[in-house]
Amino acid sequence: MHEASTKAQTLIEALPYFQRYAGRSFVVKYGGNAMGDEEAAREFAEDIVLLKAVGINPVVVHGGGPQIGAMLKKLGVESTFVDGLRVTDKATAEVAEMVLSGAINKALVSSIARAGGKAVGLSGKDGGLVTARKVERTTKDPESNIERALDLGFVGEPSAVDTTIIETATAAGMIPIIAPIGTGEDGHTYNINADTMAGALASALGAARLLLLTDVPGVLDKSGALLTDLTPADIAALREDGTISGGMIPKLETCVSAVEAGCEAAVVLDGRVPHAMLLEFFTARGAGTLISAR
Ligand SMILES: Nc1ncnc2c1ncn2[C@@H]1O[C@H](COP(=O)(O)OP(=O)(O)O)[C@@H](O)[C@H]1O
Numbered sequence: 513m514h515e516a517s518t519k520a521q522t523l524i525e526a527l528p529y530f531q532r533y534a535g536r537s538f539v540v541k542y543g544g545n546a547m548g549d550e551e552a553a554r555e556f557a558e559d560i561v562l563l564k565a566v567g568i569n570p571v572v573v574h575g576g577g578p579q580i581g582a583m584l585k586k587l588g589v590e591s592t593f594v595d596g597l598r599v600t601d602k603a604t605a606e607v608a609e610m611v612l613s614g615a616i617n618k619a620l621v622s623s624i625a626r627a628g629g630k631a632v633g634l635s636g637k638d639g640g641l642v643t644a645r646k647v648e649r650t651t652k653d654p655e656s657n658i659e660r661a662l663d664l665g666f667v668g669e670p671s672a673v674d675t676t677i678i679e680t681a682t683a684a685g686m687i688p689i690i691a692p693i694g695t696g697e698d699g700h701t702y703n704i705n706a707d708t709m710a711g712a713l714a715s716a717l718g719a720a721r722l723l724l725l726t727d728v729p730g731v732l733d734k735s736g737a738l739l740t741d742l743t744p745a746d747i748a749a750l751r752e753d754g755t756i757s758g759g760m761i762p763k764l765e766t767c768v769s770a771v772e773a774g775c776e777a778a779v780v781l782d783g784r785v786p787h788a789m790l791l792e793f794f795t796a797r798g799a800g801t802l803i804s805a806r
């Protein structure tokens with residue numbers, strides 16, 4: 513009896529959150545590092561199906577950086593990174609599309625089906641969802657101080673987003689699972705960083721939340737303590753004093769762009785924690801680091 517009343521209490525506490533977010537989109541970025549074992553994949557799928565069941569529209573954008581790296585290694589293709597972006601020649605773009613749109617995308621669609629949901633696997637190419645433009649990067653020669661262009665190959669960033677395919681799938685009761693690949697303005701296949709892709713979709717959809725699932729509890733300060741709430745100004749300061757580095761820099765840049773473009777809030781959270789998304793969603797304080805415009 514006691515256990516049943518605790519369960520009822522938990523559901524009642526969640527009611528205001530169901531009501532607040534019913535009919536809104538949650539864009540969830542599931543990083544390659546956060547994809548753990550089978551158990552973790554099962555729990556992730558259950559959380560997504562539960563969100564859908566209570567009237568929220570989850571949209572999953574997945575990564576797969578470590579998995580692309582493993583496949584390239586198997587094939588004997590070298591890979592290098594500039595500012596966290598994989599330099600992508602034609603062969604690398606083919607492998608990235610095969611791993612992302614093929615293996616990982618379909619495994620996630622199957623996990624959702626096993627959890628009782630209906631998912632549709634897409635990439636940015638489908639239905640004209642994402643048009644990509646080539647990413648431009650420059651570097652300064654340390655001796656002459658002259659700026660020179662760096663060619664990252666087929667690395668893209670969204671230049672236009674048409675959300676029709678997402679809205680159509682969502683209206684039909686399906687959960688869109690999206691691989692970060694897009695068609696370029698020049699017709700080529702472009703490899704897009706999954707955080708960037710998720711942020712662009714969250715902005716275009718005016719999402720209630722952009723959730724970025726990674727392999728740390730959130731944004732940590734210099735002593736390793738969790739920073740629970742950040743604004744774009746706080747993030748600029750953390751970048752300035754070197755608290756954030758590596759993959760966290762593009763991740764937070766994505767969060768800032770999304771909240772400035774109309775997504776209500778972004779959250780960086782630990783995808784390795786069982787049911788991380790539900791903890792974020794159902795508790796007043798949430799989990800991880802919440803980034804909002806002010
Ligand atoms: N201040 C910080 N707080 C938390 N993580 C940080 C910070 N600065 C740098 N990082 C690094 O950012 C990483 C997350 O980015 P990334 O590896 O790109 O994740 P993902 O593969 O999930 O997209 C963390 O594992 C950590 O090494």
Ligand SMILES: CC(=O)N[C@@H](CCC(=O)OP(=O)(O)O)C(=O)O
Binds near residue numbers: 542577580598692
């Ligand atoms: C251009 C670029 O770097 N694309 C990424 C796409 C996958 C990704 O972003 O995966 P994670 O989120 O798991 O890191 C790559 O090739 O690794």
